[in-house]
Amino acid sequence: MTIERALKSREQWAEGTRLDSWMYRIMRNIWIDEVRAGKRRGQTFADEDAGLDVGTTGGQEARVELSMVDRAMARLPEDQREAILLVMVEGYGYREAADIIGCPIGTLTSRLIRGRDALQAMLSEGEAA
Numbered sequence: 001m002t003i004e005r006a007l008k009s010r011e012q013w014a015e016g017t018r019l020d021s022w023m024y025r026i027m028r029n030i031w032i033d034e035v036r037a038g039k040r041r042g043q044t045f046a047d048e049d050a051g052l053d054v055g056t057t058g059g060q061e062a063r064v065e066l067s068m069v070d071r072a073m074a075r076l077p078e079d080q081r082e083a084i085l086l087v088m089v090e091g092y093g094y095r096e097a098a099d100i101i102g103c104p105i106g107t108l109t110s111r112l113i114r115g116r117d118a119l120q121a122m123l124s125e126g127e128a129a
Contacts, residue, residue, distance in 0.1 A: 001030055002023060002026050002027040002030060005026050005030065006022070006023055006026050009026075068123060069119075069123065072119050072122040072123055073085075073119065075122060076115050076118055076119065077115075079101075079111050080111050080112075080114055080115030080118065081115065082101060082111075083097065083101070083108055083111040083112040083115055084112060084115045084116065084119065086100060086101070087108075087112055088112075088116075094108055094109060094112075
C-alpha cells in the first residue's frame with residue numbers, strides 16, 4: 001500500500017531529499033489513517049448483542065415509570081426531596097450532601113431515609129392503582 005501511494009504521488013518527492021524518509025512518512029500516514037478508520041468503525045457499529053433488543057420495546061414503560069417517580073418526588077417535602085436528589089440522583093456522598101444543604105450528617109441521613117420510605121410508599125400505591 002505504501003509503494004502504491006508513493007508511485008501515485010511520485011511527483012511530490014523532491015529530488016535531493018531522502019527517499020527513505022519520504023516513504024516512511026507515507027507509511028506512517030497510512031497507519032494513522034487506518035487507526036482512525038478503525039476507531040470510527042468501532043464507534044459507528046453497535047455490538048451484535050445490543051441489536052437483539054432493538055425494536056422490542058419502545059421505552060413507554062420506562063417513560064411511565066419515570067413520570068410516576070417525578071410526580072412522587074414532587075409530593076415529597078422539600079428537605080427530603082433535596083436529600084434524595086443530592087445523594088441518590090447526583091451521587092454525592094453523605095458528608096458532601098450535608099455540607100451542601102448545611103446540616104449535620106445525621107439530619108441528612110434521617111431526611112434521606114424518610115424521603116426514600118415515603119417515595120417507595122407512593123410508588124407502591126401508584127402500582128396498585
